[in-house]
Amino acid sequence: MSAFDATPYWQDLVEHGFAVVPDVLSRQQTADVTETLWRAAEESRRRGDATHVPVLDPNDKNVRVFDLIALDPVFGDLIQHPVADAFAKKLLGDDYIVSNFTANIARPGSGSMMLHSDQAIVVPEPWLAPWSLNIIWCLSDVCAENGATHYVPGSQKFACAADLPENMEQLLVPFEATAGSIIAMEGRMWHTSGANVTKDKDRPLLFGYYCKPFVRPQWNFSEALSPEQKARFSDIMRKRLGLERGANLGTL
Numbered sequence: 565m566s567a568f569d570a571t572p573y574w575q576d577l578v579e580h581g582f583a584v585v586p587d588v589l590s591r592q593q594t595a596d597v598t599e600t601l602w603r604a605a606e607e608s609r610r611r612g613d614a615t616h617v618p619v620l621d622p623n624d625k626n627v628r629v630f631d632l633i634a635l636d637p638v639f640g641d642l643i644q645h646p647v648a649d650a651f652a653k654k655l656l657g658d659d660y661i662v663s664n665f666t667a668n669i670a671r672p673g674s675g676s677m678m679l680h681s682d683q684a685i686v687v688p689e690p691w692l693a694p695w696s697l698n699i700i701w702c703l704s705d706v707c708a709e710n711g712a713t714h715y716v717p718g719s720q721k722f723a724c725a726a727d728l729p730e731n732m733e734q735l736l737v738p739f740e741a742t743a744g745s746i747i748a749m750e751g752r753m754w755h756t757s758g759a760n761v762t763k764d765k766d767r768p769l770l771f772g773y774y775c776k777p778f779v780r781p782q783w784n785f786s787e788a789l790s791p792e793q794k795a796r797f798s799d800i801m802r803k804r805l806g807l808e809r810g811a812n813l814g815t816l
């Protein structure tokens with residue numbers, strides 16, 4: 565796939581803290597990735613990684629899959645997808661790194677997690693500039709009923725905990741996107757998962773998390789990936805995944 569130009573989405577991302585790009589994956593690709601994700605969830609449990617994490621989600625209707633890149637090469641492709649790469653470069657700079665890649669499948673009956681910003685989880689306040697970015701891969705349509713990620717409009721401008729309004733929960737708005745879209749969400753946006761109140765509709769989302777090179781990544785890919793898996797990546801991706809010896813020398 566050729567390079568992607570994020571410029572038309574830039575104003576949305578800067579002004580509103582997010583931008584939705586439809587049709588990044590075709591219907592068939594979306595279905596294939598979803599099938600792969602379910603297989604990855606099963607394999608993850610087989611390897612001893614729980615897919616329900618009580619500290620994150622109120623019940624086991626949320627299926628969490630960590631270590632995606634180690635579970636299937638398709639996730640190694642998505643984390644370096646040209647659309648994700650374009651947003652990460654534009655927001656974080658050419659030397660951005662990969663922090664994490666995980667999934668959250670909100671099944672019917674799932675509840676909402678704790679309200680948070682992804683940047684606040686990895687760096688202390690003040691949050692004066694975007695130092696991280698989430699690329700949310702929508703593997704189904706996303707709407708209020710099926711547990712869309714909900715965000716607090718304008719919250720990417722909150723610089724510290726004292727700026728958070730007391731009624732944040734009441735300000736939440738659901739993202740809306742079609743299956744195959746990505747939602748680029750800047751790291752300072754306060755958000756949470758919604759409750760899936762449908763009878764029978766899963767809401768599978770992937771979260772590719774990118775950050776400035778000086779922010780410590782959430783996942784240690786050096787430890788997570790096998791030598792064969794590491795060998796699949798280009799020099800630049802090896803750097804972004806922290807697989808090179810010089811982890812923080814400031815060169816690309």
Ligand SMILES: O=C(O)CCC(=O)C(=O)O
Pocket residue numbers: 668711712713714755756757758769
């Ligand atoms: O699943 C969602 O909608 C949000 C997940 C999330 O924000 C997280 O896991 O940190």
